[in-house]
Amino acid sequence: MIDRLIEAIEAKKNPTVLGLDTRIEYFPEKFASGFDLxxxxxxxxxxxxxxxxxxxALFGTVPxxxxxxxYYEMYGLEGLRAFAETIGYAKKKGFVVMVDGKRNDIGATATAYAAAYLGETPLAGENARAFDADYxxxxxxxxxxGVLPFVEACKAQDKGIFVLVKTSNPSSGQLQDLVVEGESxxxxxxxxxxxxxxxxxxKYGYSDVGAVVGATYPEQGAELRRLLPSVxxxxxxxxxxxxxxxxxAGCFDGSGRGAIVNASxxxxxxxxxxGGDFDEAAFAEAKRMREDLAEAVALRRERS
Amino acid sequence: MIDRLIEAIEAKKNPTVLGLDTRIEYFPEKFASGFDLxxxxxxxxxxxxxxxxxxxALFGTVPxxxxxxxYYEMYGLEGLRAFAETIGYAKKKGFVVMVDGKRNDIGATATAYAAAYLGETPLAGENARAFDADYxxxxxxxxxxGVLPFVEACKAQDKGIFVLVKTSNPSSGQLQDLVVEGESxxxxxxxxxxxxxxxxxxKYGYSDVGAVVGATYPEQGAELRRLLPSVxxxxxxxxxxxxxxxxxAGCFDGSGRGAIVNASxxxxxxxxxxGGDFDEAAFAEAKRMREDLAEAVALRRERS
Structure with missing residues (x-):
């Protein structure tokens, strides 16, 4: 799966992932009026x-x-219907589909989560796919x-995971930055x-098992890039x-690979x-972001 | 919410929670034949x-x-329908309803999870409840x-959470037991x-914000019971x-309170x-477990 992700990024020349944290408060008035919210x-x-x-609007620009x-669970079963339909449409449009669920549990239960999002659920007779994302x-x-059942699903189904390493929130350091024997x-x-x-x-030296590294901690991002060349x-x-x-810049490697940046x-x-229609505005912003990230990658290349 | 939980436990004289980790592989043959699995x-x-x-079978015995x-996400949208219906039925039967989702995210997103399971989701006009569990x-x-939005929901809605502290799985110590400045x-x-x-x-000295402490680490359980008298x-x-x-025994306090034990x-x-029908067998096992836990509580009382 990681090769497919890297190739999708390179085809669009854009290490951006569109974060569909969609909630009704975000709708412009004209759009909102079309639905019973x-x-x-x-x-x-x-x-x-x-x-x-x-x-x-974005499938040509964003991989x-x-x-x-x-944000889907919040709207109950109907929200989860929207979640499932969004996955299906994203795959039809050729996007690599990441589900941000930060799931975790003991082994047997982690296996069930892996089945739900990355693998197959055993039914009487054949297995079936519940939500079937890529990541x-x-x-x-x-x-x-608690993590290896997800890794097993990656192996069996050619999928990927991103493990929380250093999260982007203000209090991420409260546990994550604690130092044990000289190591955080x-x-x-x-x-x-x-x-x-x-x-x-x-084939590009990266693993299907990736890491979440918050943009809000650029120094730690650069340090982790050096420490974890396969991640x-x-x-x-x-x-x-x-x-x-x-x-x-420090999150990328010398070839400009190594990271995909979320914007929600x-x-x-x-x-x-x-201004203008929300989809056209998103397209304009995606192009601006692509240029911004291209500068970051160029900066990283200069340094290497 | 914690008072309601403690009173429900005392009314049934049974600090047991029925873990509905239901999957079709568990069905006895006779039962399974009634459904297209x-x-x-x-x-x-x-x-x-x-x-x-x-x-x-258990509402008179288990609180x-x-x-x-x-185990519900694994069966896709249909599984989540079963989840919602199970919550509704459990509330009708008077059970305290805990959702084991181990949810976590940055603040704004944690707020959305809290809305989904403990609170209310903003819609145009009034708020509405998505899954509405107790814990x-x-x-x-x-x-x-990442945790305080859940605490806010507990406060606003009279709900509770259990935060993972020491989990029951074999590798829980890999991160959880690391020692920083003399403290794990x-x-x-x-x-x-x-x-x-x-x-x-x-009113019993316990907080709505509880902890998950695995039965498989009794020493750590007893140590945490001493360290965290309000949890x-x-x-x-x-x-x-x-x-x-x-x-x-060490997970309980001197009055026999302080813990509820899950059995799935x-x-x-x-x-x-x-043997026999699965529901009658569950009832027999629940009674056996209640006696087993009563011994544990008695043992704890003797020690105090």
């Missing part, structure tokens, strides 16, 4: 239409989408036996990520959370900045 | 019927249910700003749990995972041990 069902219909319009499960985010607090917890998790993914290295980064926190392009609100709500 | 829809119908029969989301399990890897990560998380929950202490424990790992009643497979599949 007083019900979960109407909200879900609106979210599906919004996501489809954004994907129609991947990341769907944040929380899932995973939380490492339970250690190896996030570095220790980074080393585990290398270990977990060492049998799944693709591809999913980088949240660009734009609305504060991280800018140049600060991200800055694309979903680009109309507030660029 | 080659489809997600038939599997979901079977799971609903199984859960309802278990709840009908709470814990629904493991992974949710939460993973602390992101630190305070799980102890540090435990201290944060006290801090997060300090404004939500009920109520959800204890997984009893039975199938290896923890027995007497080993759990040992109740779901009790018919394999006790």
């Amino acid at each position: 007083t019900t979960f069902s109407g909200a879900a219909d609106g979210i599906i239409a919004y996501n489809k319009a954004l994907m129609d 991947a989408v990341k769907i944040q499960l929380a 899932l985010t995973v939380n490492p607090y339970l250690g190896s036996d 917890i996030y570095q220790r998790v980074g080393r585990l990520v290398v270990e977990w993914g060492k049998e799944l290295i693709g 591809f980064f999913l980088v949240p926190g660009y734009g609305a959370q504060g991280g800018g392009g140049k600060e991200l 609100r800055s694309l979903l709500c680009a109309y507030k900045k660029h | 080659t489809t997600f829809s038939g599997a979901a119908d079977g799971i609903i019927a199984y859960n309802k029969a278990l709840m009908d 709470a249910v814990k629904i493991q989301l992974a 949710l399990t939460v993973n602390p890897y992101l630190g305070s700003d 990560i799980y102890q540090r998380v435990g201290r944060l749990v006290v801090e997060w929950g300090k404004e939500l202490i009920g 109520f424990f959800l204890v997984p790992g009893y039975g199938a995972q290896g923890g027995g009643g007497k080993e759990l 497979r040992s109740l779901l599949c009790a018919y394999k041990k006790h």
Whole structure:
């Protein structure tokens, strides 16, 4: 899967992932008026239409989408219908589909989560696919036996995961930056990520087992890039959370690979900045972001 | 919410939570034949019927249910229909309803998860409830700003959470047991749990913000019980995972309060041990477990 992701990024010359953290508060008035947003069902219909319009506008420019499960679970079963339909449409449009669920549990239960998002669920007779994304985010607090079932699914199904290493939020350091024997917890998790993914290295030297590394901590990003050369980064926190392009230079390698940067609100709500229709504004913002990231990559190349 | 949980436990004289980790492989042959288990829809119908029969058999004996989301997500949208219907039925039967989702994310997204399971989702006009459980399990890897939105929901909606402190799986120590400045990560998380929950202490001295402490680590359980007198424990790992009643004595306080012990497979599949119909077997096993835990509590009282 990592090779497919890298090739999709290179085909679009754009290491951006569109974060579909869609919620009805983001809809421009004109769009909102087309749906009954007083019900979960109407909200879900609106979210599906919004996501489809954004994907129609961006599939030529942006190689991947990341769907944040929380914003779909929040709208109940109807929200999860929107989630499933968004995955299906994203695959039809050729996006690499990441589900941001930060799932985690003990081994047997992690196997069930892996089945839900990356693999197959056993039924009487044949197995069947529940949500069937390409990537899932995973939380490492339970250690190896909580993560390896996801790695097994990656191996069996040619999928990928991104393990939380250093998250983008202000208090991420509270546990992740604690230092044990000269090494921070996030570095220790980074080393585990290398270990977990060492049998799944693709032709560009990166593994199907990647890491979440927040854009809001550029120094740690650059340090992790050096420490973990086989680990591809999913980088949240660009734009609305504060991280800018140049600060991200250190997340890329000398060939300009190694990371994909998520943008959610800055694309979903680009109309507030660029004006016009929300999908056209998202396209303008995606082009601006692509240029911004191209500068970051160029900067990184100069340094190497 | 913690007072309601404690009172429900005392009314049934049973600190047991029925873990509805239901999957079709657990169905006895006679039961399975009533459903088309080659489809997600038939599997979901079977799971609903199984859960309802278990709840009908146990509502007089067991005060709470814990629904493991992974086993419902695994069956896709149909599985989530079974999840929603199980919550509704459990509430109708008077169970305290815990959702085991181990959710976690940055602040804004944690707010969305809290809305989904503990609170209300904003719609145009009024708010609405998506899944509306009483308790949710939460993973602390992101630190305070990833947990406080759940605490806010507890406060606003009279709900509770259990934060992962020391999990029951074999590799839980890989990160959780690392020692920083003389204190393990799980102890540090435990201290944060006290801090997060300090404004939500009920009349028995326990907070709505509890902790997950695995039955498979009885020494750590006893140590945490001493360190965290205001933190109520959800204890997984009893039975199938290896923890027995007497080993759990240390998780309770001198009054026999302080913990609720989860049993999933040992109740779901009790018919394999006790024979007979699965619901009657679950009832027999629940009574045996209640006696086993009563011994643990008595042992704890003797020691205090």
